[in-house]
Amino acid sequence: MLKLKMSALLLGLSWASYAQIQLPALSPAVEISQKIGLTTATLSYSRPSLRGRELFGDEGVLVQGNKWRTVANATTRVEFSQDVTVGGQPLAPGTYALLSTPHEQDWTLHYYAYEKGTWTQFLDREPVLEVTVPHQQTKYAVETLTLHFEAIGLDAAQLVLQWGNSMVAVPVQVNEHEAILTNIDRVLAGPSNFDYFQAALYLHETQTNLPQALTYIQQVTQSESALFFQVYREAAILKDLNRNAEAIAAAQRTMQLAEAAGNDDFVRLSQQMIEALTE
Structure with missing residues (x-):
């Protein structure tokens, strides 16, 4: 009986040791979180x-x-924190299971309201959204499947899938422009120089309202304590408004401030702008 108990104990220890063995996954999991505008987009998948x-x-x-x-393995999940447009179609905030159907000329991506379980549970369900995009052949092969965001702008990005010599890119647009403009108006009812600069930066980068962008930035640069990068933004806006003489003056001021701050990059950028406007 004692031998039998000892054998059972050793067997139990053997199985316990075996259960603790950890091996690398053939298709390791990854989670990516990306800001697109003010929206957070998250991808969870295996590679x-x-x-x-x-x-x-x-x-x-x-x-x-x-x-x-x-x-591979578990269902791919994609999550958006705010309303977005995917392939030109609206998609509400939430977490979605992402399935796809490859074809020679294009791929169709299917978005389903996510639920835990196997991916096959979605096969007979109606997707929340379907989008078909061109199938592109790449020159160089990608060994390990990758999903990531590319071409990230202030209000848009592309969800890119690459594997082998295949690539598809799905346009994703965030719908925040009006909300941002409303927020700008609200904040600037009692703004700081930082608020003015941020508002000018957004209006300039989106080419929404350059005269208003200039008004905002000059609320900052009229001060003797203005920083070199703020004055450079004024010069860039003036340049885009074709007010070249004023842009040159602002660029010269930027160069002086940047030299005093020891920032060679903005010295160089200012020189380049002055040269471009005096040709």
Whole structure:
């Protein structure tokens, strides 16, 4: 009986040790969080590798025309914190399961209201949104599947999927412009120089209202304590308004302030602007 108990104990210890073995995942998980404007976009997925296999074909990893989970292991999740437009179609804030159907000329991406469980549970459901985008052949192959955001601007980005020599890019637009303008008006009812600068920066970068951008930035630069990068923004706005003489004067002031601050980059940028406007 004692031998039997000892054997059971050793067997239990053996299984306990075995259960603690940790191995690297063939398709490691990744989570990416990206700001697009004021919206947070989050991707959660696993990354399979080709490992000598073909992406398409008789023995390929994927079959054209068949819906798949877009990755390996668990369902791909994409989350948006605010209203967005995906492929020109509105999508409410929330978490979505992302499936896709590859074709030779294009891919269709299917967005479903996310629920825990296997990805196959979504196959018979109606997607919240479907968008079809061109299938692009790339010159260089990507060994490990990647989902990421590219071409990130103030109000837009592209959700890019790459694997092998295949790539698709889905345009994502955030709908914050009016809210930002309303916020600017609210804050500037009692603004600081930082608020004025931020408002001018946004209006200038979006080319929304350059005269108003100039009004805002000059609320900052009229002070003797204005900083070199603030005065440079004034010069850039004046340049875009074709008020070249004033732009040159602002660039010269920028250069003096930047030299005093030891910032060679803005000295160089100011010189380049002056040269461009005096040619």
